[in-house]
Amino acid sequence: MERVMVVLPHPDDETFGCGGTIAKFAKEGAQILYMCGTLGEMGRNMGKPFFATRETLPDVRARELEEACAVLGIQEIQKMGLRDKTVEFEDAHELANRIRQEMIRFKPQLLITHYPKYGVHPDHDALGYAAILAVKMLPKDERPLIYAHAITHNRMQTLGKPDVEIEIADVLETKVAAIRAHRSQSEAMMKRWSENTEPDEAWKKRMDQMMKKEVFWLYDADRLPETLW
Amino acid sequence: MGPIQRVLADEKLQSFVGQEVYLHLETTNGAYAGNNPSGGMAVCAYIRNVKVKFSRASITGLGPYRAGMKMDGGWIYAEGLTDWEETPDGKLLFAGYDNEGRLAVSLEISKTPFRV
Numbered sequence: 001m002e003r004v005m006v007v008l009p010h011p012d013d014e015t016f017g018c019g020g021t022i023a024k025f026a027k028e029g030a031q032i033l034y035m036c037g038t039l040g041e042m043g044r045n046m047g048k049p050f051f052a053t054r055e056t057l058p059d060v061r062a063r064e065l066e067e068a069c070a071v072l073g074i075q076e077i078q079k080m081g082l083r084d085k086t087v088e089f090e091d092a093h094e095l096a097n098r099i100r101q102e103m104i105r106f107k108p109q110l111l112i113t114h115y116p117k118y119g120v121h122p123d124h125d126a127l128g129y130a131a132i133l134a135v136k137m138l139p140k141d142e143r144p145l146i147y148a149h150a151i152t153h154n155r156m157q158t159l160g161k162p163d164v165e166i167e168i169a170d171v172l173e174t175k176v177a178a179i180r181a182h183r184s185q186s187e188a189m190m191k192r193w194s195e196n197t198e199p200d201e202a203w204k205k206r207m208d209q210m211m212k213k214e215v216f217w218l219y220d221a222d223r224l225p226e227t228l229w
Numbered sequence: 230m231g232p233i234q235r236v237l238a239d240e241k242l243q244s245f246v247g248q249e250v251y252l253h254l255e256t257t258n259g260a261y262a263g264n265n266p267s268g269g270m271a272v273c274a275y276i277r278n279v280k281v282k283f284s285r286a287s288i289t290g291l292g293p294y295r296a297g298m299k300m301d302g303g304w305i306y307a308e309g310l311t312d313w314e315e316t317p318d319g320k321l322l323f324a325g326y327d328n329e330g331r332l333a334v335s336l337e338i339s340k341t342p343f344r345v
Contacts, residue, residue, distance in 0.1 A: 085308075086299070086304050088287075088289050088295070090299075122290065228289075229289045
C-alpha cells in the first residue's frame, strides 16, 4: 500500500485500534493521511493525576495527536473540526462529501475506519458510516479497499472471523510510544497495565490482545445501509 | 410516559426546529450515591427554563437512545433516554430510567416555560 487514508473521530482512535497497522504501513514507506473528526472535547480521562480541564482538554489532545502521529509515521493530519459526541447528529451526506473531496485529492488505495454499528461509541459509528458513504460515492474503479475496525463484544459472532489479522510484534515499541503520547487518555490505563496487580482478567486479556495484533473486516461499500440508525 | 418509539420521537423533536423553546436538561445519580462504602460520588447537574433555538435535531441509537440538537455555535445532548411523553399542552418529555425505575437523565422541550 502506498497511500493509506485513516478516518476516525477521536485523537487516540488511530493509536489504540490500529496504531500497529499504521506504523507498519509507514515503515514500508506509505503516505498516510489521517482525517481526525474531533478533538475528543468531551473526554472523561484527563491524566492520572488529572492535568487537564474541560476547557484545556481539546488543546491538550491536539498536541498529543501531533506527537502520536509523528511517532506512528503519519505525515498529514487533517482536523475536521467536528465536536465530540455530535458526529451522528450532523448531515451524513455533507460529511461524506468532505471526505470524498479528500479521497479525490489523495487517491488512497486503502481506507481505515470504524465498522458502522460495531463501533460502540456513536461517533465511531457515524464517522465510519460517512467515510464508507464517501467511498460509495466514488466510481468503482477509484474506490479504496476498506479495512473496517469493529469493537463490540458480539463482533466475532455476527461478522465472523476478521478478514485481516495483523501481527504487530515488530512495531510494538512504536505503538506503546504512541499510546504514551496520548498521555491524558492513557496514563491511568498504562499505570494499571504496568503495575501487574490487575484483578480484572477480561481487561487484561483485551490489553494483551491490543498489544499483539490488530484485526479488521473488509467492508463492501455497496452493502452500506441507507441510514445509520 | 412509555418506551421511546424512535422514528416518531425523532419527528416530534424535529417539529421544534427553528423556534425559540424552553429547555430542561438534567442528569443525576441520586443524592445518596456518595454514601456507600465503595467510594461513589453523588453527581447531578440540571438547567431549567433556558431559552434555546436549534437548527438540527434527532433521536439516534438502538435504545437507550440519544438526542442531539445543533444550535448556532453550540450543542444540546442527552444519552441514556428510555421513555417519552407528549403532554396535552405540547411539551415533549424524554427521560432515561434505570432498572430500578430511577430517573438518570431528563431532556424536555416546551414552547411555554416549565413550572418552577
